[in-house]
Amino acid sequence: MGSNGGTGPTVATVTNSAKGYLVRRSTRLCLAVLLTALTLLAAGCGGGSADGPVKLTFWTWAPNMDKVVAVWNEKHPDIQVTVNKQDGGDPAVTKLLTAVKAGKGAPDIMQAEYQKIPTLVSAGALADISKDVPTSATGQFGTAELRAVDLGSKALYAVPQDTGPLAFFYRADVFQRLGIAVPTTWQQYAAAARQIHQADPTMYLGTFSANDAGWFAGLAQQAGASWWATKGQTWSVDIDSAATRKVADFWGGLVQEGVIDNKPMYTPAWNAALNDGKQVGWVSAVWAPGVLEGNAAKTKGLWQMAPLPQWGSTFTDGAWGGSATGVTTQSQHPEQAAQFATWLNTDPAALKALVSDAGIYPAAKSAQLTTPPAFFSNQSDFYEVAAKGRDAISPFTYGPNVNAAYNAYNDAFGQAADAKTQSAFGQALTQMQSTTLSNLKSSGFTTSQ
Amino acid sequence: MSRSAPYGFLAPAMVLFTATLALPILYSLYLSLRGVQVQGLGLGPGARQEVWVGLSNYRQSLSDPAFVHSVVRVVGYGVLLVPTMLGLALLFALLLDSRRSRGGGFARTAIFLPYAVPAVIASLLWGFLYLPDVSPVTDVLHGLGLPAPQLLSSRLVLFAVANIALWGGVGFNMVVLYTSLRAIPTELYEAARLDGAGEVSIAVRIKVPIVLPSLVMTLIFSLIATVQVFAEPTTLRPLTNNISTTWTPLMAVYRDAFTRDDIYSASATSVVIAAVTLVFSFGVLRAVGRRAFAER
Numbered sequence: 001m002g003s004n005g006g007t008g009p010t011v012a013t014v015t016n017s018a019k020g021y022l023v024r025r026s027t028r029l030c031l032a033v034l035l036t037a038l039t040l041l042a043a044g045c046g047g048g049s050a051d052g053p054v055k056l057t058f059w060t061w062a063p064n065m066d067k068v069v070a071v072w073n074e075k076h077p078d079i080q081v082t083v084n085k086q087d088g089g090d091p092a093v094t095k096l097l098t099a100v101k102a103g104k105g106a107p108d109i110m111q112a113e114y115q116k117i118p119t120l121v122s123a124g125a126l127a128d129i130s131k132d133v134p135t136s137a138t139g140q141f142g143t144a145e146l147r148a149v150d151l152g153s154k155a156l157y158a159v160p161q162d163t164g165p166l167a168f169f170y171r172a173d174v175f176q177r178l179g180i181a182v183p184t185t186w187q188q189y190a191a192a193a194r195q196i197h198q199a200d201p202t203m204y205l206g207t208f209s210a211n212d213a214g215w216f217a218g219l220a221q222q223a224g225a226s227w228w229a230t231k232g233q234t235w236s237v238d239i240d241s242a243a244t245r246k247v248a249d250f251w252g253g254l255v256q257e258g259v260i261d262n263k264p265m266y267t268p269a270w271n272a273a274l275n276d277g278k279q280v281g282w283v284s285a286v287w288a289p290g291v292l293e294g295n296a297a298k299t300k301g302l303w304q305m306a307p308l309p310q311w312g313s314t315f316t317d318g319a320w321g322g323s324a325t326g327v328t329t330q331s332q333h334p335e336q337a338a339q340f341a342t343w344l345n346t347d348p349a350a351l352k353a354l355v356s357d358a359g360i361y362p363a364a365k366s367a368q369l370t371t372p373p374a375f376f377s378n379q380s381d382f383y384e385v386a387a388k389g390r391d392a393i394s395p396f397t398y399g400p401n402v403n404a405a406y407n408a409y410n411d412a413f414g415q416a417a418d419a420k421t422q423s424a425f426g427q428a429l430t431q432m433q434s435t436t437l438s439n440l441k442s443s444g445f446t447t448s449q
Numbered sequence: 450m451s452r453s454a455p456y457g458f459l460a461p462a463m464v465l466f467t468a469t470l471a472l473p474i475l476y477s478l479y480l481s482l483r484g485v486q487v488q489g490l491g492l493g494p495g496a497r498q499e500v501w502v503g504l505s506n507y508r509q510s511l512s513d514p515a516f517v518h519s520v521v522r523v524v525g526y527g528v529l530l531v532p533t534m535l536g537l538a539l540l541f542a543l544l545l546d547s548r549r550s551r552g553g554g555f556a557r558t559a560i561f562l563p564y565a566v567p568a569v570i571a572s573l574l575w576g577f578l579y580l581p582d583v584s585p586v587t588d589v590l591h592g593l594g595l596p597a598p599q600l601l602s603s604r605l606v607l608f609a610v611a612n613i614a615l616w617g618g619v620g621f622n623m624v625v626l627y628t629s630l631r632a633i634p635t636e637l638y639e640a641a642r643l644d645g646a647g648e649v650s651i652a653v654r655i656k657v658p659i660v661l662p663s664l665v666m667t668l669i670f671s672l673i674a675t676v677q678v679f680a681e682p683t684t685l686r687p688l689t690n691n692i693s694t695t696w697t698p699l700m701a702v703y704r705d706a707f708t709r710d711d712i713y714s715a716s717a718t719s720v721v722i723a724a725v726t727l728v729f730s731f732g733v734l735r736a737v738g739r740r741a742f743a744e745r
Contacts, residue, residue, distance in 0.1 A: 118492070122487070123497070233489040262690065263690070264689070267580065268577060268580055269580045269582035269583055269688075272582050407694055407704060410693070444497070
């Protein structure tokens with residue numbers, strides 16, 4: 001662009017002066033001048049596209065990602081990345097799907113939540129970058145994250161960026177005051193919930209949130225569920241499985257007893273309850289400190305993180321959140337884009353910047369994390385507990401209609417949470433299964449089951 | 450002037466009408482008859498193909514129990530909202546127009562002001578008041594020794610949503626009615642007073658019949674707004690378990706189009722809603738309107 005702007009006026013000047021000379025001087029000279037000008041112009045243009053930097057756009061909603069990208073831009077003058085800040089995972093996906101339908105307007109690089117990758121791949125939005133990402137890079141990730149980005153095939157649709165292993169966050173001061181031991185099993189969690197609610201009827205160890213399908217999916221994942229599966233060329237939905245049912249019954253039972261609250265998370269009421277010490281526990285993910293810092297600033301220094309309570313003797317975990325960096329099918333420079341995605345998520349300098357600037361928990365196991373988040377500065381083993389969870393995340397297959405399933409969760413479990421009976425939770429699960437399956441069929445997919 | 454001149458003058462309006470209304474409607478009709486067929490697992494490029502599906506999107510949307518419930522719910526919402534809103538609007542307009550009213554300018558502005566608050570902002574404000582844990586109303590009631598009502602519970606949530614629309618809608622309708630009241634020639638009132646009519650009988654016998662056409666117009670606006678209720682429940686939804694994502698017909702359209710990425714079903718449902726709105730508005734206009742306008 002700069003070179004065009006420079007040569008444009010030059011050509012005009014030369015042409016004008018050429019006209020003036022045309023009468024008196026020989027046409028040969030004039031032609032020579034013109035030719036020189038054209039050569040210069042051609043050289044300028046050619047130089048621009050061959051030597052100028054490749055320009056890539058990157059849609060992401062992680063805070064301060066521009067600072068991380070600045071590290072890359074400084075080291076790679078030939079591949080310049082521009083960050084385009086998005087509102088969040090869902091709006092970004094909606095925008096990308098619209099751009100794909102329109103045939104233009106998509107970025108080169110896209111941050112996408114793990115559960116959205118099948119949707120994006122099935123819409124033809126993400127390119128297969130398996131050829132451009134070396135195995136030395138993919139080797140840094142766990143099987144659960146890799147399965148989420150290769151969808152069980154030989155392709156690779158994104159490079160894992162961050163992960164959200166579930167953990168149990170609790171108010172250490174309250175547990176100490178009431179003499180409750182930190183639960184390591186779900187039975188102990190239920191007992192602690194009863195004890196806390198008995199000690200103070202306005203106090204709860206947690207809430208069952210019908211708004212947060214990702215949270216429930218993570219809990220089901222820990223119990224061994226995988227909500228979708230492929231067999232040959234057909235999809236199947238396995239939401240209403242024994243593992244998920246165990247989780248639904250467990251929470252339904254606690255809600256029915258009244259020892260766990262039934263109001264959704266992320267409401268002004270929930271924020272106030274966290275801040276006022278009425279919600280004294282939260283089954284959440286490794287990114288919880290940031291949320292607690294924003295919503296319950298008064299409780300700084302009172303929280304601790306413990307590994308997620310367990311169902312059996314083998315330690316397993318699930319994930320809530322986490323995303324990957326993909327390359328879109330509209331990118332003109334997929335190779336360079338894949339190179340950036342690889343660097344962002346595996347290079348030590350990039351990982352350091354991701355942690356310190358963007359505040360995310362990288363999926364790469366090589367990431368060095370020692371200092372706990374500010375809100376948990378009292379817990380020196382914060383990242384040891386997190387790593388224990390990350391390394392135990394069970395594999396889970398997401399289908400191409402995750403949005404429909406999550407939406408069915410909102411509606412079905414919203415009713416169940418309001419009904420406050422364990423049997424309603426079971427019915428909600430049945431409904432979620434049938435809605436998801438019929439949506440998959442009506443969306444034109446071949447299904448078995 | 451040539452014969453084509455009128456068409457020239459009509460052209461801008463026709464172009465706008467075609468480009469922004471007729472074409473989108475036709476395109477929706479076309480989309481509502483389409484669907485997607487997926488080859489294999491649908492993960493490779495070009496695995497999705499748009500195909501004709503006939504009326505199956507319509508069958509599916511009309512037989513969806515969630516959609517049927519949303520329609521029933523909105524009928525209840527309309528029965529609750531429209532008479533209350535128009536009743537209050539008429540009452541306020543008559544009071545402001547009466548000779549004895551004082552501080553009319555202030556009252557008019559105060560009643561109209563909520564209309565200037567966008568529905569999303571209004572819903573957020575009311576949402577805070579409805580949540581017992583953060584509502585100042587709860588503190589007041591507790592101070593008086595009374596229990597706080599659970600306004601977002603399954604029994605009361607319809608009233609809670611209707612209340613927001615009422616708060617925002619009375620002012621607008623009041624201004625429409627008030628304006629047409631001001632247009633009534635005062636000679637009519639003088640004649641009535643000479644005949645011994647009081648303020649109340651002037652209101653009932655003269656003012657109301659004369660503003661009836663305006664009342665019919667506000668009724669139709671209100672009915673259309675009722676069918677299209679969306680912003681208030683969508684904004685309140687994250688605060689409660691009792692508003693589903695298909696709580697109103699338009700929310701169902703939104704879910705299909707943007708959550709499920711299924712513009713075909715969304716188009717079919719939109720066409721149904723548009724047709725019902727059309728039939729409904731014209732029906733009301735024919736039933737009430739003829740009488741109202743004939744009396745003028």
